[in-house]
Amino acid sequence: MPPEDTTGALSEESAGHDPFALFGAWFAAAGEVDDQPEAMGLATVGADGRPSVRMVLLKGWDAEGFTFFTNYGSRKAGELDAHPAAALLFFWPALMREVRIEGHASRIGPAASDAYFATRPRGSQLGAHASAQSRPVASRAELERSVAEVEDRFAGRPVPRPEYWGGYRLVPDRFEFWQGRSDRLHDRLVFTRPPAGGPGTAAWTRVRLQP
Numbered sequence: 001m002p003p004e005d006t007t008g009a010l011s012e013e014s015a016g017h018d019p020f021a022l023f024g025a026w027f028a029a030a031g032e033v034d035d036q037p038e039a040m041g042l043a044t045v046g047a048d049g050r051p052s053v054r055m056v057l058l059k060g061w062d063a064e065g066f067t068f069f070t071n072y073g074s075r076k077a078g079e080l081d082a083h084p085a086a087a088l089l090f091f092w093p094a095l096m097r098e099v100r101i102e103g104h105a106s107r108i109g110p111a112a113s114d115a116y117f118a119t120r121p122r123g124s125q126l127g128a129h130a131s132a133q134s135r136p137v138a139s140r141a142e143l144e145r146s147v148a149e150v151e152d153r154f155a156g157r158p159v160p161r162p163e164y165w166g167g168y169r170l171v172p173d174r175f176e177f178w179q180g181r182s183d184r185l186h187d188r189l190v191f192t193r194p195p196a197g198g199p200g201t202a203a204w205t206r207v208r209l210q211p
Contacts, residue, residue, distance in 0.1 A: 010179035022175075023177075030092040033094040033095060040058050041091075042076060045085060056070070058090075060116075066169065067168065068167065069166065070166075071128065071132075071162075084106060088100070099177055104170070106171075108169050125159035126150045129153075129154075130146040175190065189206060
């Protein structure tokens, strides 16, 4: 059973010992008050050690990790491939809740990427072919010409997933759950798992941080 949802307070008793179960309860609660609870910040690190962050959409999660999709030629993909350490951030202001997740990301298999790509709106599928994500483009008109060319190429037939587009899964080793409280005396619970920790809730250690 997931831990009890106690909006406005975060106790050790309500949190339980499984961060995935707690995330699931919070994510479900956010879905009742937020139009896009799956929006999350994704932070990566470049070859020069500089961090970068952008908003992406969570497209799936389970006890194995958190999945999102992108162009493998994009800046974030290049940084993830070179330096897999990454972080996610969810913030649901209506609930005054924040979840920070840290871990390592890697590409998922092509079959899983194919399956998700097939569910995307056709316009998004075409855009994945037309856009060389993160690369310079001379003008908006040039981008629109590329889209038109792709539309002609796939007219009357399904749009296949480009080989350079697919998913990543971030496998977490640290969660921080933040619940806003009055007088800025917020609740913060951190779950950590050593790299050698195996699956299951027993591998997670939970501590409370001062606000």
